[in-house]
Amino acid sequence: MTIKLYELRGKDPKFLWSSNPWKARMCLNLKGIEFESIPLTYPEIHANLPNILHKDKGCTVPVLVDDENVIQDSFEIAQYVDKKFPGASIFQGNIALHEFIYNWFAEIKGTLFKLVILDIADKLDDESKKYYIKKNTALYGDLKTAALKDRDENVKGIQKNLNLLFGNLKKNAFLSGETTGWTDITLASFLYMIKLANEDVFNEAIASTDQELFKGWWNNMSKLLK
Numbered sequence: 001m002t003i004k005l006y007e008l009r010g011k012d013p014k015f016l017w018s019s020n021p022w023k024a025r026m027c028l029n030l031k032g033i034e035f036e037s038i039p040l041t042y043p044e045i046h047a048n049l050p051n052i053l054h055k056d057k058g059c060t061v062p063v064l065v066d067d068e069n070v071i072q073d074s075f076e077i078a079q080y081v082d083k084k085f086p087g088a089s090i091f092q093g094n095i096a097l098h099e100f101i102y103n104w105f106a107e108i109k110g111t112l113f114k115l116v117i118l119d120i121a122d123k124l125d126d127e128s129k130k131y132y133i134k135k136n137t138a139l140y141g142d143l144k145t146a147a148l149k150d151r152d153e154n155v156k157g158i159q160k161n162l163n164l165l166f167g168n169l170k171k172n173a174f175l176s177g178e179t180t181g182w183t184d185i186t187l188a189s190f191l192y193m194i195k196l197a198n199e200d201v202f203n204e205a206i207a208s209t210d211q212e213l214f215k216g217w218w219n220n221m222s223k224l225l226k
Contacts, residue, residue, distance in 0.1 A: 001066075001067050002034070002035065002036045003028070003033060003034070003035040003036065003064065003065065003066045004035065004036045004038055004064070004065040004066075005021070005024060005025060005028065005035050005036070005037055005038065005062060005063075005064050005065075006021075006038045006040060006045075006048075006049065006052070006061050006062060006063040006064075006065075007021035007025070007037055007038065007039045007040065007061055007062060008020075008021055008039070008040065008041075008042075008045070008061050009039035009040060009041055010041075010120075010123040010124050010125070010128070011123060011124055011125045011128075012123070013039055014039075015123055015196070016037075016039055017120055017123065017193060017196055017197065018061070018193065019189040019190040019192070019193040020060075020061065020062055020073075020074045020189075021061050021062040021074070022189035022192060022193065022225070023062070023074035023075075023077075023078065023185055023186060023189045024062040024064060024074045024077040024078070024081075025037075025062075025224075026185045026188065026189060026221075026224040026225065027074075027077065027078045027081045027082070027090055027185060028081060029223075029224040029226065030087070030088050030090065030180060030185070030224055031081055031085045031086075031087045031088065031090075032087060033081070033085055035064075040061065041124075041125055041127070041128045042124075042127065042128040042131045042132065043127045043128065043131070045059060045060070045061060046059065049061075049063060052065065052070060053070060053072060060072065060073075062074055062077060064077045064080070064081075066080075066084075075099075075102075078090050078091070078182060078185075079091070079095070088179060088180065089179075089181070090181060090182050090185070091181065091182055092176060092177065092179070092181050095182075098176070098181060098182040098183050098186075101175075101183045101186075102182065102183065102186050105165070105186060105187060105190075107161075108157070108158055108161045108162075109190060110140075111154045111157065111158060112158050112190070112194060112205060113194075114140060114146045114147055114154070115147060115151070115154070115155070115194070115198075115201045115205075116147075116193075116194055116197035116198045116201050117136060117140070117143050117146060117147050118143055118144065118147050119197040119198040119201075120132070120197045121133060121143065123197070155204060155205070158205050159205065159206075159207065159208040159209075160208075162205060162206060162208075162209055163208055163209055165187070166209045166210065166213060166214055166217070169210070169213040169214070169216070169217055170210075170213065173216065173217070173220065174217065174220070175187065175217070180220065180221070180224070184217075184221060185221075185224070188218070188221035188224070188225065189225075191205070191206070191218075192225050
């Protein structure tokens with residue numbers, strides 16, 4: 001039975017914009033596993049996933065279905081894929097370290113996301129856009145204000161943190177070490193979401209990094225972003 005991966009789409013069915021499903025997709029690609037992508041809008045998620053997850057609340061993507069196994073959440077999917085399938089290791093025997101860096105990166109994710117929060121809204125179908133605006137307004141307040149408030153200061157903070165993280169590429173080809181790992185997947189998937197939403201913001205965020213080091217890393221990660 002073919003593995004199914006439920007993802008989040010925009011108005012265009014090919015616009016798979018959310019970083020969380022991309023993490024799961026990249027893990028599958030790293031392992032060389034074939035899968036069927038099932039892109040859903042927000043209304044389709046709310047209509048279809050309760051029957052798959054057997055619950056009414058908390059139905060979010062990604063969701064991976066492998067025969068009788070149904071796994072929700074990118075981190076849970078990554079652990080499942082890493083244990084079940086041979087090949088390149090996602091966590092490289094040190095899941096705690098990857099989780100630590102993942103949580104550290106979470107500190108700047110919200111700030112970076114706010115820079116493209118309106119761009120993403122404009123790429124959604126009408127019903128999804130209404131849900132997206134309501135959901136994120138509850139988190140960040142007025143979205144236009146969230147996107148523009150302290151913008152220059154926020155960009156500088158993002159650049160500083162990315163410089164700190166990408167400084168590790170001076171020693172290794174990947175943030176995880178000698179091979180691609182969860183840390184690389186986490187950051188690449190989020191930056192790819194930013195790039196899809198607004199390439200100018202993506203370029204602004206990475207502007208202060210060592211461009212040669214970043215380009216080499218990004219080219220490697222782009223092989224999994226498909």
